[in-house]
Amino acid sequence: MPPYPLALLTPEESDMMDHAASAVVPVAQLMENAGWAVARAIRKRFQKCRVAVVCGPGNNGGDGYVVARLLARWGWSVRVVAMGAPKEGRPAFVAASGWGGPVLPFEKASLEGIDLLVDAVFGSGLKRPVSDDVAEMLAAVPRRVAIDMPSGVSGETGEVLGQAQGCALTVTFVRPRPGHFLEPGRGLCGELVCADIAMPEQAWSGLTPKISFNWPGLWELPVSGEGDYKYRRGVVSVCGGAVMPGATRLAARAARRTGAGLVRIAARKAAEAYRLGDPGLIIDDQPLGSLLEDLRRKVWICGPGLTPEEVSEVLPALLAAKKTVLADAGALAWGAEDLSRLKGVAAVTPHIGEFKKLFGPVTGSRTEAALNAARELNAVMVMKGADTIIAAPDGRIAINAHATSALATAGSGDTLTGVIGTLMAAGMETWEACCAGVWLHGEAGIQAARDHGGWPVAEDLDLPLGEARSVATELSKADLSKNPVAALL
Numbered sequence: 001m002p003p004y005p006l007a008l009l010t011p012e013e014s015d016m017m018d019h020a021a022s023a024v025v026p027v028a029q030l031m032e033n034a035g036w037a038v039a040r041a042i043r044k045r046f047q048k049c050r051v052a053v054v055c056g057p058g059n060n061g062g063d064g065y066v067v068a069r070l071l072a073r074w075g076w077s078v079r080v081v082a083m084g085a086p087k088e089g090r091p092a093f094v095a096a097s098g099w100g101g102p103v104l105p106f107e108k109a110s111l112e113g114i115d116l117l118v119d120a121v122f123g124s125g126l127k128r129p130v131s132d133d134v135a136e137m138l139a140a141v142p143r144r145v146a147i148d149m150p151s152g153v154s155g156e157t158g159e160v161l162g163q164a165q166g167c168a169l170t171v172t173f174v175r176p177r178p179g180h181f182l183e184p185g186r187g188l189c190g191e192l193v194c195a196d197i198a199m200p201e202q203a204w205s206g207l208t209p210k211i212s213f214n215w216p217g218l219w220e221l222p223v224s225g226e227g228d229y230k231y232r233r234g235v236v237s238v239c240g241g242a243v244m245p246g247a248t249r250l251a252a253r254a255a256r257r258t259g260a261g262l263v264r265i266a267a268r269k270a271a272e273a274y275r276l277g278d279p280g281l282i283i284d285d286q287p288l289g290s291l292l293e294d295l296r297r298k299v300w301i302c303g304p305g306l307t308p309e310e311v312s313e314v315l316p317a318l319l320a321a322k323k324t325v326l327a328d329a330g331a332l333a334w335g336a337e338d339l340s341r342l343k344g345v346a347a348v349t350p351h352i353g354e355f356k357k358l359f360g361p362v363t364g365s366r367t368e369a370a371l372n373a374a375r376e377l378n379a380v381m382v383m384k385g386a387d388t389i390i391a392a393p394d395g396r397i398a399i400n401a402h403a404t405s406a407l408a409t410a411g412s413g414d415t416l417t418g419v420i421g422t423l424m425a426a427g428m429e430t431w432e433a434c435c436a437g438v439w440l441h442g443e444a445g446i447q448a449a450r451d452h453g454g455w456p457v458a459e460d461l462d463l464p465l466g467e468a469r470s471v472a473t474e475l476s477k478a479d480l481s482k483n484p485v486a487a488l489l
């Protein structure tokens, strides 16, 4: 079984692996394997054409020399454009020595007549912003393939350091990097391939990858059995307000479609606004205090459809009663005035705007910002976006790429809270419930987009949730040893 099939390796972790591997296999051999994988990926996708492999000074450049040698062997017209010669004694020196073809100086004239540029300038060793001359060189040929990372994209954060040019294809090795899935990096990679380079098993020892790819198998959904009854499936309570009942109802509908045994809206004085809604929903009009006594009502969603003032009337009571609270929307707005108001919630689901209001500006790594915030609040952080990050105070981080831009519609977040709340009520551990909820929401969005010409509205998103759940259950049965993240791309 390859270890950590769903790991995303930071450049630092990847370097540690190479270092550990070098006790068993020379890095030059791994480089040879990496070059083979890239050359094969190119041969599979592009017609034979004139190729320039632009090689940097480090191992990324070393991979490039191997690619040049192989493509030339297969009859392609290839030249290397070198940013500097690899130092003697380094693995890249070995690779460069194997290249007997033309090496042209690092200037734009060297790229004349080129159809395809292989970007082997910087990979995981990128340390500082890419200078203008490098960026201009890479931009000179519109069709590009990146080795490991498009030069300029941080493998750790997906940020652009200085400048970066988007590629049609990026071939990485062993496991992808977080930067392959975090924007803007994700958008710059084009098609992503993760190749097996026969990394020896020993290279994994002493390594505990920090970040995972969010996919079934990272978590498992509770299975429903014959002995199921509604209280075992779980009760989800949603706080309802008078101003925006639609958002509350969307959360409640999503909870029911995800498989909650029972969904109740604690509407207090606003009960009339909900009574004509879905008949399967139970509307409570009693004061909150009496509802909190029911021990079966453990999980509460607080925020969708509530004004900060309405939140202030209910959240302190939920926390005082030690309920498991998922806080979103209005609850985050109320918490932004004083973060301590949210202390005691189990999970929060801010988009980046709400996140900044709660925790201040985000500079640098968003995974780190999410983790620090999770620790500060002692709650699971779901930092929502095209690339949602889920961080737990104990250090677990997942990045979700299973989503669609069709989810960028009002009410989509309310649906997400209903999904997550249901999985929490079914007994899943909080971080796993959040990861699974984000994935199911993404899958439902993909299905809803398919069913509605690419433009679903929030009311369409809950419909495919049951099917999404079945898809996740099926996928989690896959043998990940044969199907690590590399094979999922």
Ligand SMILES: NC(=O)C1=CN([C@@H]2O[C@H](COP(=O)(O)OP(=O)(O)OC[C@H]3O[C@@H](n4cnc5c(N)ncnc54)[C@H](O)[C@@H]3O)[C@@H](O)[C@H]2O)[C@H](O)CC1
Residues within 6 Å of the ligand: 014, 017, 018, 027, 030, 031, 034, 056, 057, 058, 059, 060, 061, 062, 063, 121, 122, 123, 124, 125, 126, 127, 128, 129, 130, 131, 147, 148, 149, 173, 174
């Ligand atoms: N296990 C694997 O995945 C393997 C990957 N391989 C390839 O090795 C590179 C990483 O190689 P490394 O030498 O560590 O780093 P780079 O080649 O990316 O660059 C280092 C080099 O560049 C200098 N530098 C960094 N940033 C800048 C900058 N902005 N401007 C100028 N110079 C810069 C830095 O000082 C170094 O001199 C990985 O990406 C894979 O492609 C292995 O081949 C096999 C195992």
Ligand SMILES: [K+]
Residues within 6 Å of the ligand: 060, 119, 120, 121, 122, 123, 146, 147, 148, 149, 150, 151
């Ligand atoms: K590169």
